[in-house]
Amino acid sequence: MTDLTAKTIAELREGFRGGEFTARELAEQYNTAVASARALNAYTVETPDDALAAADAADKARGSDELGSLAGIPLGIKDLFATRDVDTTAGSRILTGFKPRYESTVTANLRKAGAGMLGKLNMDEFAMGSSNETSAFGPVISPWRRKDGGNAALAPGGSSGGSSAAVAAGIAPAATGTDTGGSIRQPAAFTGICGIKPTYGRCSRWGIVSFASSLDQAGPMARTVRDCAILLEAMAGFDPRDSTSLDLPVPNWETELSSDLRGKRVGIPKEYRIDGVPADINALWDKGIEWLRDAGAEPVEISLPHTKYALPTYYIIAPAEASSNLARYDGVRYGLRVETEGGLDAMYAATRAAGFGAEVRRRIMIGTYVLSAGFYEAYFTKAQRVRTLIKQDFERAFEQCDLILTPTAPSAAFGLGDKSADPIAMYLNDVFAVPASLAGLPAMSVPGGLDEQGLPLGLHLIGRELDEQGVLNAGLAIEERAGFTAKPTRWW
Amino acid sequence: MSVTNEQVRHIAKLARIAMSDEEIERLVPELNNILGWVEQLGEVDTDGVEPLTAVIANKLRLREDKVTDGNCRDDILANAPVAEHGFFAVPKVIE
Numbered sequence: 332m333t334d335l336t337a338k339t340i341a342e343l344r345e346g347f348r349g350g351e352f353t354a355r356e357l358a359e360q361y362n363t364a365v366a367s368a369r370a371l372n373a374y375t376v377e378t379p380d381d382a383l384a385a386a387d388a389a390d391k392a393r394g395s396d397e398l399g400s401l402a403g404i405p406l407g408i409k410d411l412f413a414t415r416d417v418d419t420t421a422g423s424r425i426l427t428g429f430k431p432r433y434e435s436t437v438t439a440n441l442r443k444a445g446a447g448m449l450g451k452l453n454m455d456e457f458a459m460g461s462s463n464e465t466s467a468f469g470p471v472i473s474p475w476r477r478k479d480g481g482n483a484a485l486a487p488g489g490s491s492g493g494s495s496a497a498v499a500a501g502i503a504p505a506a507t508g509t510d511t512g513g514s515i516r517q518p519a520a521f522t523g524i525c526g527i528k529p530t531y532g533r534c535s536r537w538g539i540v541s542f543a544s545s546l547d548q549a550g551p552m553a554r555t556v557r558d559c560a561i562l563l564e565a566m567a568g569f570d571p572r573d574s575t576s577l578d579l580p581v582p583n584w585e586t587e588l589s590s591d592l593r594g595k596r597v598g599i600p601k602e603y604r605i606d607g608v609p610a611d612i613n614a615l616w617d618k619g620i621e622w623l624r625d626a627g628a629e630p631v632e633i634s635l636p637h638t639k640y641a642l643p644t645y646y647i648i649a650p651a652e653a654s655s656n657l658a659r660y661d662g663v664r665y666g667l668r669v670e671t672e673g674g675l676d677a678m679y680a681a682t683r684a685a686g687f688g689a690e691v692r693r694r695i696m697i698g699t700y701v702l703s704a705g706f707y708e709a710y711f712t713k714a715q716r717v718r719t720l721i722k723q724d725f726e727r728a729f730e731q732c733d734l735i736l737t738p739t740a741p742s743a744a745f746g747l748g749d750k751s752a753d754p755i756a757m758y759l760n761d762v763f764a765v766p767a768s769l770a771g772l773p774a775m776s777v778p779g780g781l782d783e784q785g786l787p788l789g790l791h792l793i794g795r796e797l798d799e800q801g802v803l804n805a806g807l808a809i810e811e812r813a814g815f816t817a818k819p820t821r822w823w
Numbered sequence: 824m825s826v827t828n829e830q831v832r833h834i835a836k837l838a839r840i841a842m843s844d845e846e847i848e849r850l851v852p853e854l855n856n857i858l859g860w861v862e863q864l865g866e867v868d869t870d871g872v873e874p875l876t877a878v879i880a881n882k883l884r885l886r887e888d889k890v891t892d893g894n895c896r897d898d899i900l901a902n903a904p905v906a907e908h909g910f911f912a913v914p915k916v917i918e
Contacts (some may be wrong), residue, residue: 722878765849
């Protein structure tokens with residue numbers, strides 16, 4: 332039988348509708364693939380029956396008008412999305428055994444479109460990390476290896492590391508991700524896949540375990556730009572249950588895809604030429620500029636003067652919001668409880684000490700400090716002021732250009748353990764991703780090529796607010812010209 | 824600004840995270856390292872700049888004042904580590 336796991340979602344949609352295979356055959360192939368790749372540690376829960384049930388429903392509906400855009404397509408779901416009666420842990424010990432009695436809006440939308448679920452995907456604890464090493468389930472291992480023969484285990488990026496590894500390894504045709512400060516884009520870049528974070532407010536946050544609410548956005552991770560467009564259309568949409576959800580129609584991103592960029596100006600921010608970035612990455616960036624020029628766009632140099640302050644701003648705002656959001660884990664309503672002497676307060680403190688990992692505790696402590704009496708103005712309000720300046724940088728830049736092109740990350744995938752001893756070194760990996768998050772802008776990573784070690788590198792496109800179309804179109808232009816077809820060699 | 828052992832102990836108390844003296848000892852330089860790094864924001868002139876409150880302009884909506892859910896006590900209690908008589912149960916707080 333044909334290997335259906337090698338196909339894109341657009342191809343699967345055609346093949347299924349054309350009767351080349353049944354949705355059940357597709358789900359069965361994926362279920363087998365998932366079970367044969369446990370060495371990657373990408374899934375924390377496997378739900379083969381869920382995938383089969385959606386497949387059977389799709390097979391039954393085939394030929395009818397009720398066929399959704401994702402009928403019979405099984406997906407991997409990041410463990411940050413609440414899934415009814417299926418463990419939802421956010422990669423944390425404190426949510427051990429939590430089975431929500433409700434479904435997140437985004438996954439409900441995907442199910443409405445006909446998708447099934449292969450399982451829940453591993454991630455950094457509460458999405459706090461850039462390597463997937465902070466997960467209570469242990470790190471995901473990237474399917475990619477350096478070609479030096481050393482076989483070092485590499486990070487799949489984070490926090491959506493299970494999602495990126497699963498799509499790259501062919502154990503999910505696509506997956507959901509979430510992005511607070513790069514958590515879709517950096518792992519996509521590390522594993523040679525595509526991932527888009529839409530404008531803040533496009534995807535409902537309802538039922539997504541909160542990290543930093545003013546930054547969190549869901550988005551798809553998939554093998555192609557077209558697949559990202561298909562998935563994002565299904566995921567996005569107004570939701571009255573999220574007060575920051577945008578009450579706007581969902582555009583037809585897929586049908587409007589076009590790699591003709593004539594008349595578009597692409598901004599190249601000079602502040603993103605930073606020290607210590609490998610030559611391969613700057614060379615790929617230059618290639619990306621040429622690819623977009625070839626597609627008809629005009630490159631222009633722009634300035635985003637507050638770029639260097641984006642990361643420190645993020646590492647005040649995100650921990651502050653996290654410390655507030657994570658106050659709900661109290662051992663009373665769900666998840667872990669550690670019984671101890673000393674009453675209610677002691678129970679809270681013991682539960683939270685045992686339930687949160689080191690990075691989450693560190694961020695809660697930072698967040699609590701910057702919000703505490705006497706320091707709030709100096710840290711938190713100051714950061715919110717700088718955030719305004721960062722947003723204004725983009726507004727000014729978009730007077731001169733329609734899109735911005737940068738590298739996605741300042742390095743290719745690093746080894747597990749390489750950065751875990753130094754929090755700031757880990758934080759710096761999101762240097763190119765965080766500014767767009769702080770400004771709420773749509774941004775995407777598309778694979779551009781391989782470095783000298785044979786590891787994928789991504790190019791990063793940032794658009795005006797609500798201009799996902801512009802981002803996807805430029806992504807398509809890069810995809811067509813990069814001809815990126817490399818796949819990891821199977822070792823797992 | 825840098826934090827002392829005493830301050831870290833106080834923050835841990837505010838955050839309701841139990842910490843041993845060794846952990847506090849270890850966290851002091853870690854937190855100071857991060858705080859020292861974020862303090863570069865002091866270089867930025869923010870006089871007259873409003874703090875950002877909404878990243879994408881959006882109006883807070885009002886909905887009709889009517890009951891839209893309810894009768895879901897068992898769902899709400901389903902994940903409680905301890906639930907008794909239809910309530911969340913906590914350690915005794917009044918002697």
